Amino acid sequence: MSPLPNTRVVPADWSRHHARAAAGGMNGRCRIYDPTTETTGWDDATESRTLERGLPVYADACRIQALVDVRTEVQADEEVGRRRYLVQLLFDAPPLEKGWVLVPYGCTNDPQLEGAELVIDDIQLGTERFTRDIACTHKLT
Template identity: 30%
Template structure:
């Protein structure tokens, strides 16, 4: 039997479920705007490009998206891809690429991986959709140059 109004989703479906998605975000991050540099894989951005802090997040490694190992300037580089999710209403208009945003994990909850704190992820893709519970960001972890204990502030 067809639906009376022909609608599969209630108009507030995503809004209703966004708190559930946010409840899965057990990490905390800050967001850097790297449009002014330095490019990805180099030193961390300065405090003047901090766009958001205290942002709830969830971090998950993506095994199927083509991790890579290679050489650049005589140095071995290993990269891994991660899905980083933040609330859909995070006040950042995310940009991807060499001059895009960078996510730095500042806190993980008890039981979370302590090695995650301080890691930086360069935003490679910003995923969008007509129904969204969270902001999905495909990020790159440059494991060769990604060390915890970077600038605090």
């Protein structure tokens, strides 16, 4: 309830109004792909699998921050490391789904992050937000 009649404590466009300021902290870019649009093939010259991802559902600014230290687990008698990241996208990013793949680029502060495949495992929702926040996992090799 507002302290004054006909007023709101938080204006209806509060998030959208502040979204531009939050976007100013996004120093990287990323593409997000829906894996159901991928096609695979085989390259005889390199004797390796090929992957065509299809068109990205998002290709714009982002901010990527590690959430936790590397966690290791054993898979098929081999240790595999994983790291979780918070990724902030522009306020008006399209609807996303768990399992989609995010590929960073234009990461001038940490270029070794470029090309990593981060898998979306949580889409964070809220009534007030300045960015679209998602959590992703990177399987380290």
